[in-house]
Amino acid sequence: MDAESTGSTRDSGAPLIELIGITKRFPGVLANDNVSLSIERGEVHCLLGENGAGKSTLISILSGMTVPDAGTIRIDGVETEMDSPRKALDLGIGTVYQHATLVPTLTVLENLILGNTKGAKLNESEGLRRLDELASILGADVDPHAVTGDLALDEQQVIEIIKALWKGKAALILDEPTSMLTPAGVTELGNMLQRLKGSGLGVVFITHMLHEAIDMGDRVTVLRQGSVAGTIEPDELASTGPERLRDRIVEIMFGEEATELSDIAEMHVDASESRSEHAPLTGDGSSEERIHSVGEPILKLDGVSLGPSQSSHGLHDINLTVAEGEILGIAGVGGNGQKELAEVLAGQQSINGGQIYLRHHGEFKRITRLGVNSRQQMGLRYLSDDRRGEAVVGTMSVAINLVLKRIGEAPFWKRQIIQAAEVRRNAEAAVRDFDIRTPSVETNISKLSGGNIQKVILARETTSGPRIVVYNKPTHGLDVRTSLAVRERIRQMARDGVSAVVISNHLEELLDLCDRVAVLLKGRVAGIVENGPNAERRIGDLMIGVIAS
Known part of the structure; x- marks a missing residue:
């Protein structure tokens, strides 16, 4: 049965897609627990929930990648076995995965x-x-x-x-589609969804951003610990004000913890309004204290250049300085040199011109030709944006991934023999301190949700003596609670004197975290903006080349 052939047998009054009592278990994890929901034609159905709430498993089932242990799937009222991706495609269900x-x-x-x-x-x-x-x-x-x-x-x-x-012909599943888009791109996506709805397409829209769910959704369902915690129907969405909707969704998502999370910037329907009230944030809410408490310069880039490629602008005459305890943001429309800058700082790419200096033992050392390991030993750490492909080894355990960059070092190795007890103790401490949700420290890290993988990477890169950390999209794809934890970790380390370079597509995140924001445009620094009044507008102008530095 394909998307066209269902037309003669379908129930015209039935939802486009119905999931009834969907249950899926993995070893040690109940991913979906009796989940029931429907997707209507001409409707955007938003799914919200923390990392590990079951959203990815549900998408995998609907797209034919995973077969449920129990439950029923109906397409146009017809019960269907979604037993392969080809079956889903033949039924007109297209999916954009987070990875x-x-x-x-x-x-x-x-x-x-x-x-x-x-x-x-x-x-x-x-x-x-x-x-x-x-x-x-x-x-x-x-x-x-x-x-x-x-x-x-x-x-x-x-x-x-x-x-x-x-x-896609009948339904489109979007797993956090805006996480890599510019604000203009998000607006364009919203316009596109309106046109797709008009053609009768049903859309499943997975997001961590409440304002996106409220702005783009016709129906919102919240998953919590594998189950449906609640659904806001179209009538309620249409008749309720944005702030009240926000409070309602937060209440469904977090229950008794909703009050303590209510002031997070991502929770606000209008992010720019929330920033004006709350950002830039520090430990005590005083941006002035943090800006004035930074120390001497620790990292310098002097005329750094990297040749362009077919798909990259490269880097051109980059001059940047980062002080001890400073959080420097890097903004820009995707593809303007952010990835190249991150990899150059980490030592993964060799530059064609200029010099890079890192202060070590009280004096600047030239690290231009040093590799990743040497820079790491000097205290420069890197969190890649490609968590599953680059930052971890999916076939290895959580415990081993936590010591991947310390192979051969005491106390985890002794006379070239791994000390399993020490590795396990280190992993158990990280799981406790970073709230890593895993069945066991011996679980393959590929089994964890994206948020928990990021917590593992954060634990590995921000412990054992970091002095400056380069974060490439540190909260990409993370839920509100995990994003809050990551940001607070960056702030706390800055208060302790550890510098940060934060590369992000989310301007709200940079304004929330950073002392200054440098904007990349076609591989060049278009300008550097001090965080404060009008910073958002000035950064936005630089991103699209409206004003010169």
Whole structure:
């Protein structure tokens, strides 16, 4: 049965998709517990919930990647076994996953055409026409001949959205689609969703941002610990004010803990209003104290350059200084050199020009030619934005991933023999101190949710003597509670004198955290803005090249 053939047998009064009593267990985890919900035609149904609440498992079931242990799936009123991704695609259900599904060695166009041809030959002209059509809807500038693996993660996510729209005929599942988009891109996505709704498409929209759920959703369901905690129906969404809706959703999500989380910036419907009231935040709410408490410079970039590539602007004459205890933000539209800057700082890419200096034992040392391990030993740490692909080894345990960068070091190794008891003790302490939700420290880290993987990485990179930490999209894809924990960790370390370079696509996050924000545009520093009044407008102007530095 495909999407077209269901038309003659479907129940015209039935929801587009119904999930009834869906249950799924994994070893040590009840991921979905008797979940029931429906997706209607011409409706955006938003799913909210903490990391580990069961959202990803539910998406996996609906897209045919995972078979439920119990429950029923109905498409247009017809009971269906969703036992493979091909079955979901044949039924017209397209999915954008939070993690990349593209083939990195193929071009953008080849990825999009792959699996969408009726013969052995790829129809390039038709593919280019379709790509141009969908790119226009998204407002994206896409090079069809770029090699996908050379693109930054945010650029890859745009391709993922186009790929899902390419195949989707009845329903579109979007797993945090705005996490890599600029504010303008989010607006364009909202406009696109309105057009898709008008065509009768049903949309499942997974997000951690309450204002996105309220702005874009026609129905909102909250998952908590694998179960449906509550649903706000269309009538209530339409008739209730934004702040009251926010309070209602927070109450469903967190219950008794809702009050202590109510002032988080992400919780506010209008993020810019919340920033004016609360940001920039510090431990005691005083931005002035934090800015004035920074110490001597610890990191200097002097004329740093990196050659451009087919998919990158490279870096051009980058001059930056970071002081002890300072949080320096890096803003910019995706693909303007943020990824390259992060990897240059970490030692993963060698620069073509300029110098990098790190203060060590009281004096600046040139680290331009030092590798990752040498920089780490001097106290420079890096949190990659590619958690699953680069930052951890999915087939290894949580415990081993926590000591990956300390192989051979005491107390975890002795005479080249791993000390299992010490590794386990270290892991148990990290699980306790960073609230890592895992069945066991011996569980393969790939089994954990994205938020808990990030907690593992945070524990590994911010313990044992860091002096400056480079964070590349530190809260990307994380729920509100985990984002709050990550931000507070960055703030606390800054109060203790540990510097931070925070690269983020979320301007709200940078304004909440940072003392200063540098804006990258086409691989150059367009300007550096002190956090304070009018900072948001000035940064936004620099991001799109409206004003010069």
